[in-house]
Amino acid sequence: MGINRSNQSEGFITTRLDALMSWSLKNSLWPMPLGISCCAIEMMAFAGPRFDVARFGAEVFRFSPRQSDLLIVAGTTTYKMARVVRKIYDQMPDPKWVVSMGVCASTGGMYRSYPVVQGIDQFVPVDVYVAGCPPRPDSLLKALMEIQKKVEAGKTQIEERGKVFVG
Amino acid sequence: MAKLTNEFILGKLKEKFGDGIILSVGISRNVAPLRGQLSIAVERSAIVDVCKFLRDDPDLQFNYLSDLCGADLKNFSEGGPLGDDRAYRKAYLAVDRSNLPEIVPDEERFRVIYILTSFSNKYKIRLVVTIDGTKPICPSITSIYPAANWAEREAFDMYGIVFEGHPDLRRIYMPEDFEYYPLRKEFPLMGIPGSIPLPPK
Amino acid sequence: MDKVSKDKQEVSQILKALENRDTDLSVEDPLDNYMVLNMGPQHPATHGVLRLLLKLEGETIVDCIPELGYLHRGYEKLAENCTYHEFIPHTDRLDYISPLANNVGYVLAVENATGVEAPPRAQYIRVVAAELARISSHLMAIGSTAMDVGALTVFLWAFREREKLYDIFDLLTGVRFTTSYTRIGGVAQDISSEAVGAIKRFLDDFPANLNEMKKMLNRNRIFLDRTVGVGVISKEMAISIGFSGPNLRGCGVDYDVRRYFPYLVYDKLDFNVITENDGDTFSRYMVRIREMEESAKIVYQALDKMPQGSVKADMPKRVLPMKERVYNKMEELIHDFVLVNDGINPPVGETYTAIEGSKGELGFYIVSDGSGYPWRMKIRSPSFYNLQALPILLKGQMISDVVAIIGSIDPIMGEADK
Numbered sequence: 134m135g136i137n138r139s140n141q142s143e144g145f146i147t148t149r150l151d152a153l154m155s156w157s158l159k160n161s162l163w164p165m166p167l168g169i170s171c172c173a174i175e176m177m178a179f180a181g182p183r184f185d186v187a188r189f190g191a192e193v194f195r196f197s198p199r200q201s202d203l204l205i206v207a208g209t210t211t212y213k214m215a216r217v218v219r220k221i222y223d224q225m226p227d228p229k230w231v232v233s234m235g236v237c238a239s240t241g242g243m244y245r246s247y248p249v250v251q252g253i254d255q256f257v258p259v260d261v262y263v264a265g266c267p268p269r270p271d272s273l274l275k276a277l278m279e280i281q282k283k284v285e286a287g288k289t290q291i292e293e294r295g296k297v298f299v300g
Numbered sequence: 301m302a303k304l305t306n307e308f309i310l311g312k313l314k315e316k317f318g319d320g321i322i323l324s325v326g327i328s329r330n331v332a333p334l335r336g337q338l339s340i341a342v343e344r345s346a347i348v349d350v351c352k353f354l355r356d357d358p359d360l361q362f363n364y365l366s367d368l369c370g371a372d373l374k375n376f377s378e379g380g381p382l383g384d385d386r387a388y389r390k391a392y393l394a395v396d397r398s399n400l401p402e403i404v405p406d407e408e409r410f411r412v413i414y415i416l417t418s419f420s421n422k423y424k425i426r427l428v429v430t431i432d433g434t435k436p437i438c439p440s441i442t443s444i445y446p447a448a449n450w451a452e453r454e455a456f457d458m459y460g461i462v463f464e465g466h467p468d469l470r471r472i473y474m475p476e477d478f479e480y481y482p483l484r485k486e487f488p489l490m491g492i493p494g495s496i497p498l499p500p501k
Numbered sequence: 502m503d504k505v506s507k508d509k510q511e512v513s514q515i516l517k518a519l520e521n522r523d524t525d526l527s528v529e530d531p532l533d534n535y536m537v538l539n540m541g542p543q544h545p546a547t548h549g550v551l552r553l554l555l556k557l558e559g560e561t562i563v564d565c566i567p568e569l570g571y572l573h574r575g576y577e578k579l580a581e582n583c584t585y586h587e588f589i590p591h592t593d594r595l596d597y598i599s600p601l602a603n604n605v606g607y608v609l610a611v612e613n614a615t616g617v618e619a620p621p622r623a624q625y626i627r628v629v630a631a632e633l634a635r636i637s638s639h640l641m642a643i644g645s646t647a648m649d650v651g652a653l654t655v656f657l658w659a660f661r662e663r664e665k666l667y668d669i670f671d672l673l674t675g676v677r678f679t680t681s682y683t684r685i686g687g688v689a690q691d692i693s694s695e696a697v698g699a700i701k702r703f704l705d706d707f708p709a710n711l712n713e714m715k716k717m718l719n720r721n722r723i724f725l726d727r728t729v730g731v732g733v734i735s736k737e738m739a740i741s742i743g744f745s746g747p748n749l750r751g752c753g754v755d756y757d758v759r760r761y762f763p764y765l766v767y768d769k770l771d772f773n774v775i776t777e778n779d780g781d782t783f784s785r786y787m788v789r790i791r792e793m794e795e796s797a798k799i800v801y802q803a804l805d806k807m808p809q810g811s812v813k814a815d816m817p818k819r820v821l822p823m824k825e826r827v828y829n830k831m832e833e834l835i836h837d838f839v840l841v842n843d844g845i846n847p848p849v850g851e852t853y854t855a856i857e858g859s860k861g862e863l864g865f866y867i868v869s870d871g872s873g874y875p876w877r878m879k880i881r882s883p884s885f886y887n888l889q890a891l892p893i894l895l896k897g898q899m900i901s902d903v904v905a906i907i908g909s910i911d912p913i914m915g916e917a918d919k
Contacts, residue, residue: 167543168549169549169550169571169572170549170550170572170594170597170914170915171594171597171678171679171915173549174597174598174641174678175678177660178660178663178664178667181657181660181661181664182657182660182661182664183661183664196543196544196545208572209572209574211570211571211572211573211574212475212498213474213475213570213571213573214542214550214571214572215498217541217542217543217571221543243590243591244574244575244579245489245490246489246490246491246574246575246578246579247482247487247488247489247490247491247492247575247578248473248474248482248491248573248574248575249574249575250498255498256498266679267678267679269677332849332850333850333851333852334613334614334616334847334848334850334851334852335613335614335852337852337853339851363740363741364740364743364756365743366853366855366862366864366881367853367864367866367879367881369866369877369879371868371876371877371879372877373876376870376876413866413879415853415864415866415881419740419754419756419761422761422762424762424853424855426851426853445741445743446741446742446743446889447741447742447743447886447889449889450885450886450888450889451885451886454885458577471570472569472570473569473570473573473918473919474570474573475570482575482578483577483578487578489575489578489579489582
């Protein structure tokens, strides 16, 4: 983060270096799928042979938070699960981005009841919200492309969080 | 093996246990089982013996517990979230709700329902036990049907019914230190704010 | 205070030992205790959020404590606040691998309570939908079990077949995945000839693709070593612990709700109930493979025998009318308005209806108080009862067998946690 900030105010070589870093980062995002419920099945289809996510360089679904930089929260988050999601988010190294997949993760979805957290943005900062119940894998691909745009623009969470909605 | 009918089963149970134990039919007064299914109300103290008899008797052989659930009958005649004040609905949809009990006292508030299946006879019956609302205690049938283990934990978690004789009674769905019982009728749908803490942002 | 002084004593003992370089002293022999390993709610074996606390002695499992509740969404409380029609989309998300089967089960339960009977064409369509959902669910189970054991190719083949099934669901219902297709009194819309053609084409190619998967796994030395004799359960234990579905049939008990308590038109269709006798992981896998072939047979028969007719029952006071008529005719509009706002009012009573879902006996116990909202709705979910057997199945196994055994039980946490 320090190197990014200094890059933006310096000369030609460092801005080219900065562009090279963003290019390589955006084309090799490693997602950490946090598949909790039904949206996890669409996420698996998103990694499957038809809506191939490998063409974006993101097929390495490492189920370890220490080795990934994109957290996809897919599914209804209950209060009991919220602690776990937060712990996994804390374990990820910077820079990291968060996609909230499906309406259950974004706003609580169709479950307006006692154990469901009405949106994960109550405890985790979110970059892109994807609507749908479950969203088609095409929507999730669009969300991935939006994250790539954000990565290219060089903004990480610490600097600026503009929220993007994908329908 | 004789083909089982409702009357045969009821007759056999009454013969073995007597009329004081096998009470009426159905979950409550004037709430009858539909579609010809058999639902027998049993006295709470005798439920373990009744289940053992149903499982071991060579004619009946109810060897499989399909389900075990609790129910809360507080304010039963109220008519759901909309209340009962739609006169045109009564006329239009023509459902007779006049037989419902006016008030369900606290001593008869909870029910525990057991659904038993017999593989050899291809039959299903239900047993219903009435539980006191002020001190909800029910004997556990895990010694007869081990399948009741988690189902009784769920009934405890949702209603607060304590099953005595259960090997490991703790909450199964809600966190261990949750203080309320969610499926009781006085617990609101959205929950009580602040009852489960969220991690900070 | 006592604990503090005991801790201080332990620390001073260790320090003294280090000073004397007495390497024989051990304050607490670590080999005497069991190690407790937490297989947490998030793990790559994609069976949802199940937390297992494993007590290990070396690599052998001594005991296992499953912990549920990470996906508890409050379905039963929600059901008391939704009308019967409003609850149909919620039933999709119960067993979210085969949503059509749950829809069929729920609607059958409400129809039993109300006294409505769906017309024959709708019943055949429901049979087709339920069996396609069963094929989809078993493909997923086999795919993820194979992936957990190590055969990644089978997972991708299974997903290729599932994508074809998603296209069929799209033609049939309009939605890929969470369909909400059935309605009380029938189904939402008729099955088109395009959908029938797509189903027949899929079923024509299906045996060849299934054979590919079978060739990969059935006599594979590695797969057999990892699954034969692993996770054995006896017949009596399986019945008393509450197993149902392919798990119970893998132990030799032929309990299938479609044969024992026939519903829809299953008594007119000809199919076999598959059982295997060993009770281990491999026999549960074989039951699933052969059940998929039986389901394909059932779908062929149902498509051939389907009569013409309407797809919704003709009871205007209980059944929602077809959408085209609602927009055009006054009376249907009034019926639609009243039924959506006040709900179907079944008579006062209680009823329990079970169907053979993809994981086992899926049952709904409804207590109705005569209003449009159920008073109590209990969902008998098969995965909840199947998971109860996990401590029994895991005792004495190695830690690497845990994944294979969980895959063979095939739990879906959306159902188990309700």
